Amino acid sequence: MAVQVRSAFEAILEECSELAEDVTYPSVRRWREDHPAGHAVGHFQVYFPEELIHAAGMLPVTLMGAGSRLEAKQADSHIGSFVCSICRTSLELGFSGRVGFLDAFYTTPICDVARNLAGIWGRNFKGMTAEILYLPQHANAKQAVPYLRDEYARVLAELERISGRPIEEADLRRSISVYNENRRLLRELYRYKRETPWLLSTTEAYLLAKAGTVMPREDHNEILRSALAEIPNREGRRQDRVRVVFEGGFCEQPPLDMLQLVEEACYIVDDDLLIGMRWIVEDVPETGDPLYALAESYLERSTYSCVQHDDRKPKEEMLLRRVAESGAQAVILAAAKMCEPGLDEQVAYSKTLEEKKIPFLLLDFEEKMTAFERMRMEVETFVESILFD
Amino acid sequence: MPEMSVTQAPAPQRQGELLGRGRRDGNRLFKEWYAELDAAAESGDPSAYVFVMGSAAEVLKAFDLNLVFPEINSLQMAVRKVSLEYLNKAEDYGYSTDVCGYVKADVGMHLDGRKHPNGRIPKPSIVVATNMCNTYVKWVEIWQRMYGCKVFVLDIPGQRGIGWSTEPGSDQFENDRRYVQSQLEELIEACVAVTGRPFKIERLQENLAHVNRMAADWSAVLKLNQNIPAPFNAMADGLTYMGVLSAYRGTETGARYMAELREEMEYKVRHGIGTIEHERFRLHGVGPACYSYFRRFLELFQDWGAVYVNSEYLAYAGGGLDLGIQFDVERPLESLAEQLLITGRRSMSNMFFSQDQLADTVRDWKSDGIVYHSVKSCRTVSTGMADSREYLTRIKDVPALFVESDLVDPRLWSEAQFKNRIDAFFEALGARKAAALVAAKG
Numbered sequence A: 001m002a003v004q005v006r007s008a009f010e011a012i013l014e015e016c017s018e019l020a021e022d023v024t025y026p027s028v029r030r031w032r033e034d035h036p037a038g039h040a041v042g043h044f045q046v047y048f049p050e051e052l053i054h055a056a057g058m059l060p061v062t063l064m065g066a067g068s069r070l071e072a073k074q075a076d077s078h079i080g081s082f083v084c085s086i087c088r089t090s091l092e093l094g095f096s097g098r099v100g101f102l103d104a105f106y107t108t109p110i111c112d113v114a115r116n117l118a119g120i121w122g123r124n125f126k127g128m129t130a131e132i133l134y135l136p137q138h139a140n141a142k143q144a145v146p147y148l149r150d151e152y153a154r155v156l157a158e159l160e161r162i163s164g165r166p167i168e169e170a171d172l173r174r175s176i177s178v179y180n181e182n183r184r185l186l187r188e189l190y191r192y193k194r195e196t197p198w199l200l201s202t203t204e205a206y207l208l209a210k211a212g213t214v215m216p217r218e219d220h221n222e223i224l225r226s227a228l229a230e231i232p233n234r235e236g237r238r239q240d241r242v243r244v245v246f247e248g249g250f251c252e253q254p255p256l257d258m259l260q261l262v263e264e265a266c267y268i269v270d271d272d273l274l275i276g277m278r279w280i281v282e283d284v285p286e287t288g289d290p291l292y293a294l295a296e297s298y299l300e301r302s303t304y305s306c307v308q309h310d311d312r313k314p315k316e317e318m319l320l321r322r323v324a325e326s327g328a329q330a331v332i333l334a335a336a337k338m339c340e341p342g343l344d345e346q347v348a349y350s351k352t353l354e355e356k357k358i359p360f361l362l363l364d365f366e367e368k369m370t371a372f373e374r375m376r377m378e379v380e381t382f383v384e385s386i387l388f389d
Numbered sequence B: 001m002p003e004m005s006v007t008q009a010p011a012p013q014r015q016g017e018l019l020g021r022g023r024r025d026g027n028r029l030f031k032e033w034y035a036e037l038d039a040a041a042e043s044g045d046p047s048a049y050v051f052v053m054g055s056a057a058e059v060l061k062a063f064d065l066n067l068v069f070p071e072i073n074s075l076q077m078a079v080r081k082v083s084l085e086y087l088n089k090a091e092d093y094g095y096s097t098d099v100c101g102y103v104k105a106d107v108g109m110h111l112d113g114r115k116h117p118n119g120r121i122p123k124p125s126i127v128v129a130t131n132m133c134n135t136y137v138k139w140v141e142i143w144q145r146m147y148g149c150k151v152f153v154l155d156i157p158g159q160r161g162i163g164w165s166t167e168p169g170s171d172q173f174e175n176d177r178r179y180v181q182s183q184l185e186e187l188i189e190a191c192v193a194v195t196g197r198p199f200k201i202e203r204l205q206e207n208l209a210h211v212n213r214m215a216a217d218w219s220a221v222l223k224l225n226q227n228i229p230a231p232f233n234a235m236a237d238g239l240t241y242m243g244v245l246s247a248y249r250g251t252e253t254g255a256r257y258m259a260e261l262r263e264e265m266e267y268k269v270r271h272g273i274g275t276i277e278h279e280r281f282r283l284h285g286v287g288p289a290c291y292s293y294f295r296r297f298l299e300l301f302q303d304w305g306a307v308y309v310n311s312e313y314l315a316y317a318g319g320g321l322d323l324g325i326q327f328d329v330e331r332p333l334e335s336l337a338e339q340l341l342i343t344g345r346r347s348m349s350n351m352f353f354s355q356d357q358l359a360d361t362v363r364d365w366k367s368d369g370i371v372y373h374s375v376k377s378c379r380t381v382s383t384g385m386a387d388s389r390e391y392l393t394r395i396k397d398v399p400a401l402f403v404e405s406d407l408v409d410p411r412l413w414s415e416a417q418f419k420n421r422i423d424a425f426f427e428a429l430g431a432r433k434a435a436a437l438v439a440a441k442g
C-alpha cells in the first residue's frame, strides 16, 4: 500500500485551515496566553486599518461571522429577522463568550446593519470599546483624506488609552512595513491563482489568506512565504476549464463547500473574497505622516467594492477590468441573502455583463447554508452552456 | 428645552377654521408640490433628488431646484395601494425580494417612465444622498446609471459609540465640521455647474432663516404633545406635518405653515382637545408605519383608545429638526455645516444609539409604552430594534410591543398576527395601569 506523504504545502494549508475556520479562535487565545498584558481588538468586515492596532502592540482580529459552525441562539433575540447571517453569527460570537478576549470592537459604515452592530455590541458587552470607525463615504470630497487622517488619529488615541502606552510614528511605520509585505505576498498568491490556477485553487488561497485574520501579520507573512515557495513544486496539470471571476464575497463569506463546488467545474481566477486584506493595492508610503499615508492609501491606492461609492471607480467598469485582467470568460455573481448593497450591485453588474455579452451566473448564498445540490446543478449547467456555446 | 408657553388663544369662532387646518393645508401644499413637479417634468426645469434625512434643501433651494423626495414618492404609492405593481416591475427587472421596498417601488416607477399616481416626476439633474442611510448611496447609483446625473454624497460623520459626544469647538467636532463644510462648498460648485445659475449667498441666508423659524415651531409642536390629551397623533397627523417639513424646508411657505400648525396645536391644548374621545393609552412609536395598510394599522391602535404621542420617525426622518436648529445667518456656510453635523448626527443616533434618549422621551411625553414596528425594507431602523427593546424593558422597565411587517410591501402584512399581538399588549398594559393606580391609592 502506498503511503500518502503530506507535502509541506499541504501541512501549511492544514494549519491555516484549522486556525481560520475554528470559531473558538485558538491562535488568538494562545497569543493572549503568551502576552498576558496584551490586548486584542476586533473589527468587522470589510476594511480596517489594522496597522493602527498592530502599532499599539495589540492583536487585530477580523470578525466575519461563523458560517454554519455556530447557531445564532442568543443573537437572534437581539437583531432584526431580516438581517444577513454574518451579523447574526458575529454577534453570537460575542454573546457566547467566544470573543471575550477582545478589548475593543470596531465596525465601519459599510451598511446600516454593520453600523447598528456598534450599538448592539455596546449595549450588551460592557467594558469593551464598541465604536464605528467613520470611513468617509464621500470618497471624492476634497477634504476626505485630511478628515480620515484625523479620524484615524481619534482611533489611535483610543487604542493608546486601552494599551496604556503611547504609539509613536516609528511604531506605525514598522507596522505599515509589515502590512505592505503582507499585501505584496497576497498579490503574489493571487498571481498564481490567475496565471496557474491548476497549482493553487481559490479555496486554498482563501484559507491561506484567512489565517492572517487571527494571527500577528509577521507570523502570517512567514506562512505565506513558505507556502509561496512550495507552490511551484506542486503537481498539477492544466485542464481545459472555464475561467471565472467570483464576485460577491466581500463581506459575508460564502461557505467553503460553495467555493469548492464552483471550482470543481471551473477555475476561479480572481475574486473579491477577503477584499479588505487586499483593499490597498500598492505599498503604503513608509515615509512622511503615517496616518496620512494610510488615509490616502485607503482612498487613492485601493480597489473597489459595492460598499464604497467612488466616482473614479464605477463598479461595473472595475468588474470588467477584473475580468479582463484575469483573462476570465465568465463571472459568478454571488450575493449574500438579505445583503442590501450586495443585492443592489448584483443587478447593476448583471445588466453590464449582459450588455457586454459576458456570461454570468447569479448565485445567492448564506454563510450557514449546508445543502448545495441545486447550486451544483446550476453551476454545472452554466459551465456546460459556455463550453458548448 | 425651555418650557413651552402657550400663546394667546384665538377667538372661539375661529375654532372650525383652526381645527384640522394643519392637515388640510398640509394636503393642499402636498398637491401643489406634486403639481410643480409635474410641471417641471414637462418643462425640463432642473430638479434635485434628495432624501428626507438630510436634504441639503437650504443650498438646493438657493438655486431654485425642484426637490424630489423618492422616499415620499414610494410611501405615496403604498398609501394609494399601488406599490405592489411597482415592486413587481423592479423584481421582474432583477431586484431581489430582500431589497428595500422604497428603492424597488421607485425603480418600478422609473422603469414605467416616471409616472407617479400623484403626477409625473422630473428627471434628476443632480442627486444628493446623505450617509444617514447607506441604502441612499446604493439608490443614487441606480439613477446615476439610468440618467448619468451628477451624484453627490453628503457625508456626515455620526456618533462613534455609546457615550461618545463632541461639542462645537472641540478638535474632534472641528475635524468633522471642516469635512462637512468643504463638501457644502463642493455641493455649491456642483449646483452652479448643473443649473448654470450663480450662487447668491443672500438666498442661502434667507433659506436658513426660514428653517430657523420652521424648526423652532416644529420643536414646539412636538413638545405640545406632552399634554394630556395629546393634540395630534404622531403617526397619522405627524406624517402630513413631516411631509411639509421636508418638501417646504427652507421656504417662507414652510415656515408659515409650521407657525400656523403651532397655533392650532396650542389652541387644542388650551381647550383640552385630543385626537380621540377618550385617550386611554399613550404610545411612543419606533419605526415607520405600514403604509400599504395605513388606515388599518392606525385603527388597530385607535380601537384600544391608544394615541401615538411621539415617534422616533419624527426625529430621524425630520432630519433631526425635532430639537430645533439655530443657524447663524451671519456666517451661513460654517453654521450650516455645524448644524447639519449636530442635527444629522442626532438623526443617526436616534437609529443606532437611541436607548437612553428614548427612555427620556418616553418619560417626558408620558407614554405608557413603546411600539417597535420592525420593517423588512429598512434595516437601518430595524436592525437594532429587538436589542433596544430588550434593553429598555430590562433596564428601564418600559413596556414594549414588537411587531413586524413592511412600509410598502403589502405581501408582508398579516393583520391577524398584528391584531393578536396588539390585543395582548393592550390587555397587559391595561392591567399594569390598573395595578399602578391601586398602588398609588395605597
Ligand code: SF4
Pocket: A045, A084, A085, A086, A087, A110, A111, A112, A113, A114, A251, A252, A307, A336, A338, A339, A340, A341, A342
Ligand atoms: S453582508 Fe451585506 S448587509 Fe450584511 S453586514 Fe455585510 S455588507 Fe452589510
Ligand code: SF4
Pocket: B071, B100, B101, B102, B103, B133, B134, B135, B136, B377, B378, B379, B380, B381
Ligand atoms: S433602508 Fe430605510 S431609510 Fe434607507 S431608503 Fe430604505 S426605507 Fe429609507
